[in-house]
Amino acid sequence: MTQPVIMWFRQDLRLSDNAALSAAAASGPVIGVYILDDETPGAWRWGGASRWWLHHSLESLSRKLPLILKKGKADVVLAKIIKETDARALYFTRDYAPWSAGLEQRVRDVCDKAGVDCHRYGGFLLHEPEAIRTGAGQPYKVFTPFSRAAFAAQPDRKPRPAPKIDCAIAKVTSDHLSDWKLLPSKPNWAKGFASVWTPGEDGARARLERFIENALVDYADGRDRPDQDGTSRLSPHLHWGEISPLQCWQAARGAMDKARGRFDRSGEVFLKELLWREFSYHLIHHWPDLPEKAFRPEFNDFPWRSDNKGLRAWQQGRTGYPLVDAGMRELWATGYMHNRVRMITASFLIKHLLLPWQEGEKWFWDTLVDADIANNAASWQWVAGSGADAAPYFRIFNPTLQAEKFDPNGDYVRKWVPELADRPASVIHRPWEAEGRLDYPPPIVDHDMARKRALAALKEVNSK
DNA sequence: TGAAATGTTGGGGCG
DNA sequence: ACGCCCCAACATTTC
Numbered sequence: 001m002t003q004p005v006i007m008w009f010r011q012d013l014r015l016s017d018n019a020a021l022s023a024a025a026a027s028g029p030v031i032g033v034y035i036l037d038d039e040t041p042g043a044w045r046w047g048g049a050s051r052w053w054l055h056h057s058l059e060s061l062s063r064k065l066p067l068i069l070k071k072g073k074a075d076v077v078l079a080k081i082i083k084e085t086d087a088r089a090l091y092f093t094r095d096y097a098p099w100s101a102g103l104e105q106r107v108r109d110v111c112d113k114a115g116v117d118c119h120r121y122g123g124f125l126l127h128e129p130e131a132i133r134t135g136a137g138q139p140y141k142v143f144t145p146f147s148r149a150a151f152a153a154q155p156d157r158k159p160r161p162a163p164k165i166d167c168a169i170a171k172v173t174s175d176h177l178s179d180w181k182l183l184p185s186k187p188n189w190a191k192g193f194a195s196v197w198t199p200g201e202d203g204a205r206a207r208l209e210r211f212i213e214n215a216l217v218d219y220a221d222g223r224d225r226p227d228q229d230g231t232s233r234l235s236p237h238l239h240w241g242e243i244s245p246l247q248c249w250q251a252a253r254g255a256m257d258k259a260r261g262r263f264d265r266s267g268e269v270f271l272k273e274l275l276w277r278e279f280s281y282h283l284i285h286h287w288p289d290l291p292e293k294a295f296r297p298e299f300n301d302f303p304w305r306s307d308n309k310g311l312r313a314w315q316q317g318r319t320g321y322p323l324v325d326a327g328m329r330e331l332w333a334t335g336y337m338h339n340r341v342r343m344i345t346a347s348f349l350i351k352h353l354l355l356p357w358q359e360g361e362k363w364f365w366d367t368l369v370d371a372d373i374a375n376n377a378a379s380w381q382w383v384a385g386s387g388a389d390a391a392p393y394f395r396i397f398n399p400t401l402q403a404e405k406f407d408p409n410g411d412y413v414r415k416w417v418p419e420l421a422d423r424p425a426s427v428i429h430r431p432w433e434a435e436g437r438l439d440y441p442p443p444i445v446d447h448d449m450a451r452k453r454a455l456a457a458l459k460e461v462n463s464k
Numbered sequence: 465t466g467a468a469a470t471g472t473t474g475g476g477g478c479g
Numbered sequence: 480a481c482g483c484c485c486c487a488a489c490a491t492t493t494c
Contacts, residue, residue, distance in 0.1 A: 224465085339465095340465080343465070382465095391465080391466090392466090392494090393494085394466080394467085394493080394494040395465090395466050395467080395494095396466075396467070396494090397466070397467085398466080398467060398468090401466085401467075402466090451467080451468085451494095455494060458494095459494075
């Protein structure tokens with residue numbers, strides 16, 4: 001009887017355009033494995049929203065392919081499975097989290113010891129982090145030249161179709177997905193998620209098609225409007241590898257070619273967003289401290305305030321600034337927040353409240369369905385001004401002006417802050433100017449004061 | 465992938 | 480008719 005091969009699924013929960021899976025399927029009968037690893041030292045455990053997504057994505061994948069589910073340190077679990085199944089080879093997709101290099105090395109060692117071939121493939125990114133370098137051979141620290149290099153190295157491959165898979169019968173017991181308790185119960189804070197999201201490969205493809213069809217044409221401006229459906233909402237699907245960046249890239253390119261220049265600008269803006277994702281991974285690969293420590297070390301000594309009440313108010317959407325509160329409540333209710341609102345809420349935490357960006361990073365990690373170690377860290381540092389190619393310290397969003405600009409009718413606020421739902425557009429973003437009594441808190445900080453305070457404190461750091 | 469302060473210009477009201 | 484002032488509206492600079 002032919003020895004099986006093991007496909008170790010990670011953040012590549014799809015059948016199509018999955019190089020590792022295609023290679024595995026081409027080489028023999030396949031045993032699909034997913035390991036919930038809460039134990040590898042130094043690894044960030046999946047947050048609550050991520051676990052919700054993972055549950056449904058695994059459910060979806062296991063309808064297409066039998067999966068062995070196991071819990072534990074991935075290298076240790078794999079060693080056991082290899083032994084029990086008498087597997088001949090292991091296939092997996094490379095991951096770029098700071099702790100993954102060590103883990104993948106230990107997995108290689110396990111394979112060597114067992115005399116099993118170990119095959120690692122890319123696909124989570126368009127370009128391997130090693131592949132893009134400056135003329136001097138250094139990693140890029142600034143997005144614009146990075147994106148230029150990435151555009152120049154633009155992929156011309158077509159995404160792979162899903163392979164025909166001969167599934168091996170594995171004599172290994174699998175955990176029950178429900179025993180992992182990935183879904184919240186007390187309280188069930190995720191009850192609003194299912195109406196917004198369809199985890200899994202089919203949901204990802206449908207989302208991509210819908211986006212290309214409806215929103216790509218106006219993406220350059222539409223993506224900035226939280227009151228409209230102008231973003232792709234592909235981030236959680238990309239994070240879990242339910243769709244590959246190559247599939248997204250080529251779909252957008254195809255639509256642009258077909259439209260003969262009708263929306264080249266919007267198309268390029270979307271491709272650039274995919275490259276921001278690449279850039280975050282490029283950074284975290286070369287600077288593995290990114291999730292913990294400021295890229296610009298002088299920020300590590302910054303005198304951040306400590307203010308639990310302020311932090312709670314921010315987390316719960318009770319800052320008294322309608323757009324900030326709308327964003328934080330959208331996040332809690334759906335596991336997602338519109339990108340522009342992410343920038344504004346993040347700026348508020350860091351610059352208005354002067355709280356450490358790591359606090360925001362942790363909260364987003366726990367609450368976002370697209371929580372992603374690289375994008376999350378890089379983006380928070382970008383807003384803080386502590387990162388590579390970061391926003392300048394004096395760029396402080398005025399949450400009221402941003403609201404009036406990007407939510408001009410107040411529809412976004414109305415949706416997420418029902419206390420203000422009956423306010424007319426002209427005043428909805430400035431409830432503190434209202435005449436009567438409102439069931440809505442006053443601002444927890446005065447914008448003018450906070451702005452001046454942040455400028456003074458940040459000027460200090462930036463003069464060093 | 466800002467906002468506020470400061471500077472400049474030009475039209476209209478008015479003595 | 481003219482200069483003066485006020486102040487939008489826009490431009491520039493500063494943080």
